[in-house]
Amino acid sequence: MAESETPDALRDDLRTAWHRYIDMLVPLRPTLYGYCRRLAGNVWDTEDLVQDTLLRAFGHWGVTYPAIRDPRAYLLRTATNVWIDTLRRRDTEARALMGSPDDAPASGANPETSSHVRDAGSRLLQRLSPQERAAVVLKEVFDMTLDEIAELLATTTGAVKAALHRGRDRLGEPEGAAASRRPVPTPQLLDRFIELYTAKDVAGLVGLMLDGGSGENVGNSFHIGRGHPSEGTPQFLYKVVHGHEEWPPQTRPDSVRIERVDFEGEPIVVLFATRWGSEALEVIFRFEEQDGRIARIRAYGFCPETIRAVGEALGVPVLTGLYRAPTPAPGASWPDPGRSGR
Numbered sequence: 001m002a003e004s005e006t007p008d009a010l011r012d013d014l015r016t017a018w019h020r021y022i023d024m025l026v027p028l029r030p031t032l033y034g035y036c037r038r039l040a041g042n043v044w045d046t047e048d049l050v051q052d053t054l055l056r057a058f059g060h061w062g063v064t065y066p067a068i069r070d071p072r073a074y075l076l077r078t079a080t081n082v083w084i085d086t087l088r089r090r091d092t093e094a095r096a097l098m099g100s101p102d103d104a105p106a107s108g109a110n111p112e113t114s115s116h117v118r119d120a121g122s123r124l125l126q127r128l129s130p131q132e133r134a135a136v137v138l139k140e141v142f143d144m145t146l147d148e149i150a151e152l153l154a155t156t157t158g159a160v161k162a163a164l165h166r167g168r169d170r171l172g173e174p175e176g177a178a179a180s181r182r183p184v185p186t187p188q189l190l191d192r193f194i195e196l197y198t199a200k201d202v203a204g205l206v207g208l209m210l211d212g213g214s215g216e217n218v219g220n221s222f223h224i225g226r227g228h229p230s231e232g233t234p235q236f237l238y239k240v241v242h243g244h245e246e247w248p249p250q251t252r253p254d255s256v257r258i259e260r261v262d263f264e265g266e267p268i269v270v271l272f273a274t275r276w277g278s279e280a281l282e283v284i285f286r287f288e289e290q291d292g293r294i295a296r297i298r299a300y301g302f303c304p305e306t307i308r309a310v311g312e313a314l315g316v317p318v319l320t321g322l323y324r325a326p327t328p329a330p331g332a333s334w335p336d337p338g339r340s341g342r
Contacts, residue, residue, distance in 0.1 A: 016331025033305035132167035185289040246334040280319035
C-alpha cells in the first residue's frame with residue numbers, strides 16, 4: 001500500500017472499529033451516564049466525562065491484559081480514573097497559574113493554606129473561555145511565542161493577542177464581579193445563526209465561523225476549519241441546514257425548526273423535528289464565541305441521555321435514542337448525492 005493511502009485506510013479501519021464499539025456498548029450507556037452525572041454534576045460536564053471515558057476505554061481495549069470480560073465494570077472504573085485525572089489536571093493548572101510549576105511548598109507549609117491557593121487558581125481559570133484559558137496557560141506557563149500559540153490553536157496572532165488581553169483582564173477582576181464569570185455566547189450571535197439557518201444560507205453560516213473554528217457531532221464526528229468548501233465546518237453546517245439527503249427516507253423528518261432558549265444561564269439552540277405528526281426535541285447546539293464569531297459548535301444529536309435531561313428541564317417532548325449516525329454497516333457510508341454548495 002502506498003504511503004499516501006495509509007492514513008485513509010487507517011481512518012476507515014478506526015471508523016469501523018468505533019462504530020462496532022459504540023453499537024456494542026448501547027445497553028451500558030444509561031448506566032455510564034448516570035454514574036458520570038453523579039461525579040460531574042451538571043449536564044455538560046457529564047457528557048464530556050462520558051465521551052472522554054469512551055475514548056480512553058476504546059484506546060485501551062485492545063491492549064489490556066487480561067482481556068476485558070466485564071465491560072460495565074471496566075467502563076465505570078475508567079470513568080472514575082478519567083474523573084480523578086481531570087481533578088488532578090485542574091489542580092496542576094491552578095498551581096501553575098498561581099506560581100511556577102517547579103515551586104515546592106515550603107517546609108512546614110500549612111496544607112489548608114495551600115488548598116485555598118489551589119482553589120483560588122481553579123476559580124480563576126474557570127472565569128476564562130477555552131481559547132482564553134489555553135492562550136494564558138501556553139503563554140504564562142509554557143512561555144510560548146504568539147506565533148507558536150497561534151499555530152497550536154489554528155488561529156491568528158491577532159486573535160491570540162486579543163484572547164490574552166481578555167483573559168488577563170478577567171483574571172484581574174474581583175471575585176464575584178459580573179465580568180469575572182465564565183463568558184457565554186451572546187444571544188445576538190445565536191439569533192444571527194438562527195436567521196441564517198432559517199434562510200438556508202450555508203455560506204453565511206460559514207462566515208460566522210472563525211478560521212480555525214470547529215463543529216462537532218459529539219461522539220460521532222469532528223470538523224475543523226472552513227477553508228475547503230466540502231469539508232471541515234462547511235460540510236458540518238451544510239448537514240445542519242439540509243440534513244442528510246443520503247440517508248434512507250425513513251430516517252429524515254417531515255420538518256424541522258430551531259430556536260434559542262436559556263438553559264442554566266446559558267443561551268443554547270434547540271432543534272425540534274416533526275415526525276408522524278408530532279414535534280419533539282432531537283438536537284441541542286452549544287456555542288463558544290470569540291471576537292463576535294463562532295469558535296466552536298457542539299451538536300448533541302447522538303447523546304440521548306443529555307437530550308432527555310435538557311428536554312425534561314425545559315418541559316418539552318423528546319425523541320432520541322441514537323448514539324451514532326445510522327450507516328448501512330459499521331464504518332460504511334450511504335451514497336452521497338454530491339450536492340453542490342457544501
